[in-house]
Amino acid sequence: MRKGLWSKRIPTFFAFLLLFISIWVTSFLIQKGVIFVGRATPEKSPREVLISNITDSSFTVTFQTLAKTVAAVSIEEKNNPQFVVFDDRNKRTDEQKPFYSHYITVSDLKPKTIYELSILSDGEIYLNGEKKYIVTTGPLITGAPPVQNPIVGKVLLPDGSAASDTIVVIAIEGAQSISSLTKDDGTYIIPTNSIKKTILDDYLTIDGNQEIQLKIIRGDMRASVKSLFKDSELIPPLTLQKNYDFTKTPEQKISSLASQLKVPPAKTKFGEVKILNPKPSESLIDNKPLFRGVALPNKTIKITIESNPIKTEVISDNNGSWSFRPSVPLSPGEHTITIETQDNFGILKTISQKFTVFASGAQVAESATPSATPAITITPTTTQAITPTVFISPSATPLITQIPTIAPTVVVTIPPTIPPITIPITTPAPPGSSSSLILTSISIILIFTGSVLLFLL
The missing domain is CATH 2.60.40.1220 (Immunoglobulin-like)
Structure with a gap:
């Protein structure tokens, strides 16, 4: 009788023990990131990743998500610890706010140095395919920058309200891509006097008749603009989901601008004051x-x-x-x-x-701009060809370009650079690796064995 009791209790005890151990192991593996609990969705995945505004000590990472997410980038330099940099708008607050358009300036870097980065969106890690993104900072330039006007304007949503949380990307032939972020009132200002050439070895002087292209992005909304550089201070308000071309002949410009702005051209009589x-x-x-x-x-x-x-x-x-x-x-x-x-x-x-x-001024890292509705001056010019803006998906090699500074016609106030927040990061093993599959299989076998023993006993 006593022997029969022990013959049932001992296996039952071990079955419970085995089940408890398997549950604990599974929880431990999930916490360590070996077993991933899937939370990433297409709405939170980074799209149109662009690395721009490269200098000898900084660069900017921009990307879009279809849903609002809290984003950051993890930066790594060889033989140095990783650190995390948050969205420019969240650097001065204790609260990490979610956005559609993510604009992250990484500063306090070394000239001509290679950095690796990965994107963090709502806690999920995203790479450039199977590898991290790679960025090389530019050399130190000692020459004086050219005197050039900034590119200014305003972006509107399709309903006519101000388009905050919107990325503006500028493409100019011979220059790297330049990016900016609209303010809450939809305005933007992009200094051009420190734009560098493609290889980052010198400043770029832009001809007034040279064509520039703007690509404006917010979530899944887009707008594209063509203009001549000499008219870039007078670009009228731009509405997302529309395309504009301000490089036409004077007669075409008058008709085009009048229809877009819904304001008829001014009519004056001879001799009228x-x-x-x-x-x-x-x-x-x-x-x-x-x-x-x-x-x-x-x-x-x-x-x-x-x-x-x-x-x-x-x-x-x-x-x-x-x-x-x-x-x-x-x-x-x-x-x-x-x-x-x-x-x-x-x-x-x-x-x-x-x-x-309005008061002039801009914080280069965050593209602070004055609020206004600029008018446009029409001048007959010829159209030049321009290389279109190329955007980077997470599987492509990122583009890089210089962040510009303000021209003398607009006073720029640059606050002290905020150092990146250093946070140690433990990068989990990627899903599908052999170690994670083996440990996951062991955990499943333990749970299954414990459950079967309990059922049989």
Whole structure:
């Protein structure tokens, strides 16, 4: 009787023990990352990965996700520990916010040094196929950068609201890709005076008639733009899911822009005295705006700009057109321009018009820009060919390019560089490796054996 009792209890005890051990081993393997609990979805996978804005000490990683995710990149240099860098918008807050467009600037790097990186999206690790992304920083350039205007504008969603959380990528022939991020009001500014050549050995001087291409991305929405570099300060508001071409002839431009902006071209009578730019109560990005208008041909126009103040005189051309651009930047705030000249009847006519200048400034790493709705100046030009922007999927070799700095026409304020947050990372073995399959198989066998013994006993 006693022997029969032990003959049942001992196997039952060992069955329970075996089942307990197998469950503990399984939990341990999951915690260590050997057994993966699948959470990655296509909506959280990085798309259109681009490495841009390369300098001798920094670069920018941008990508999209169809769903909002919290993202970062893990950076590794040979013989140095790994560290993690978060989205630029999350670097100054304790909270890690999710986004569709991810813009991560990695700084405090060494010149001409190779770095490996992997992308983290909601805790999942993504590689460039089976390998990590590889980036090489550029050499130190001692020469002075060229004086060039920035590229500025504003992006709108299809419903007309401001397109925040949106990536703007610039492609210029002979230069690397340049990226920027829109502010909450949809505006962006991309300095161009430190754009480097493709091989990163020198700065690139951009011709005014050279064509530039903009690719604008937010989640699954896109927009593309063609413009001449000399018009890049005056690109009108751009709407996602639309394509624009501002490189056409003057007649085509007037028709195209009028239909896109839904504003008919200005009509003036011969000899009429009028201020054409800026429009009444218009808000301007440029702190040295171009003032334009019409009057009688070959007449003197007295111009007064209050608040600063500026007083000058210009003479209209044979068609009655006149223009003036101040040599000194206007202070931020509301201003009034007043012109005084003779009309058709020889009477001295005075016209005043108010406008607002927004404060200039940009944080290069985060593309801070002033809010405005720029106007566009149309000039007959020829179209040049340009190499299209190439985007990188997680299975392609990433592109790299220089992050530009601001031109003298816009004052740039660059805050102190925020060092990356160093966090040790334990990279789990990739799914499907032989070690993970063996350990997973052992765990399954233990659970199955324990369950069978309990059932039989």
